[in-house]
Amino acid sequence: MRLGIHEFIQGEIRSQVKLWGGRFTGEADAEFARFNASFGFDRRLLEADIEGSLAQAEALQAAGILSAAETQSISAGLNEILRRAREQAAYLDSRDAEDVHSFVEAELVALIGDAGYKLHTGRSRNDQVATDLRLFLRGEIDRTLEFLRDCERALIELAEANRDAVIPGYTHMQRAQPVLFAHYLLAYFEMFQRDRERFIDVRRRVNRLPLGAGALAGTALRLTAR
Numbered sequence: 001m002r003l004g005i006h007e008f009i010q011g012e013i014r015s016q017v018k019l020w021g022g023r024f025t026g027e028a029d030a031e032f033a034r035f036n037a038s039f040g041f042d043r044r045l046l047e048a049d050i051e052g053s054l055a056q057a058e059a060l061q062a063a064g065i066l067s068a069a070e071t072q073s074i075s076a077g078l079n080e081i082l083r084r085a086r087e088q089a090a091y092l093d094s095r096d097a098e099d100v101h102s103f104v105e106a107e108l109v110a111l112i113g114d115a116g117y118k119l120h121t122g123r124s125r126n127d128q129v130a131t132d133l134r135l136f137l138r139g140e141i142d143r144t145l146e147f148l149r150d151c152e153r154a155l156i157e158l159a160e161a162n163r164d165a166v167i168p169g170y171t172h173m174q175r176a177q178p179v180l181f182a183h184y185l186l187a188y189f190e191m192f193q194r195d196r197e198r199f200i201d202v203r204r205r206v207n208r209l210p211l212g213a214g215a216l217a218g219t220a221l222r223l224t225a226r
Contacts, residue, residue: 042099042100042132043100045100045132045136046082046085046092046100046103046104047082047085047139048139049100049101049128049132050079050104051135052128052131052132052135052211053074053078053104053119054075054078054079056119056123056211056223057071057074057075057119058071059122059223060118060119060223062223063122063221063222065118065121065122065221066115066118070115070118073112073115074108074112074115074116074119076112077108077111077112078104081108081111099125101125101128101129101132105119105120122214122221122223123211123214123219124214124215125215126213126214126216127210127211127213127214130210130213131209131210131211134208134209134210137206138206138207141199141202141203141206142203144199145199145200148192148195148196149196151192152189152192152193152196155185156185156189159182159183159185159186159189160182162181162182162185163180163182165180165181165182166178166179166180166181167179167180167181167184169184211223
């Protein structure tokens with residue numbers, strides 16, 4: 001009997017000890033497995049991984065691979081994982097996972113059953129790594145931009161409150177001439193503003209969707225996230 005794509009993918013995933021272990025017939029050396037595991041530090045990508053997975057579920061439904069009910073079940077499961085990670089301090093500590101991607105998949109399947117395996121259709125772990133890193137960096141940039149904006153606002157407010165204050169200006173570590181304290185503060189405003197412009201440019205470069213490359217050269221499935 002010829003297997004459909006869902007059954008084939010589910011069978012492949014179940015048959016592999018590790019996501020990358022399709023070519024091996026035995027268990028990996030325990031020390032190598034420990035060395036290769038990245039969950040200890042890539043767990044910080046959890047929210048980005050779930051964000052990307054929610055979009056992937058929408059794309060799979062639009063491509064006719066997931067039913068509306070399956071998409072709803074997957075989305076509910078992913079949001080439950082996110083809720084537990086945010087509200088339960090020991091939730092991630094109590095899991096033995098190779099990386100954040102296999103952690104999310106295992107937790108999703110435990111919550112909703114085999115429908116969770118279908119989320120991997122048309123998406124390799126390489127896709128997930130590249131996408132998660134970009135989503136994570138975009139979020140960090142946005143938070144940094146907000147922090148810089150708050151710093152700029154505080155500098156302006158302090159300068160407004162001290163328009164007439166005079167302080168000594170220094171050069172070569174010696175007092176050189178009197179300057180307005182407000183002007184001194186606004187010099188730092190301009191420095192932060194240049195930093196913001198740099199981050200905005202980096203965000204534009206980061207904000208590219210790498211999904212679809214697969215493990216190497218793409219996928220035959222036509223997937224477009226809405």
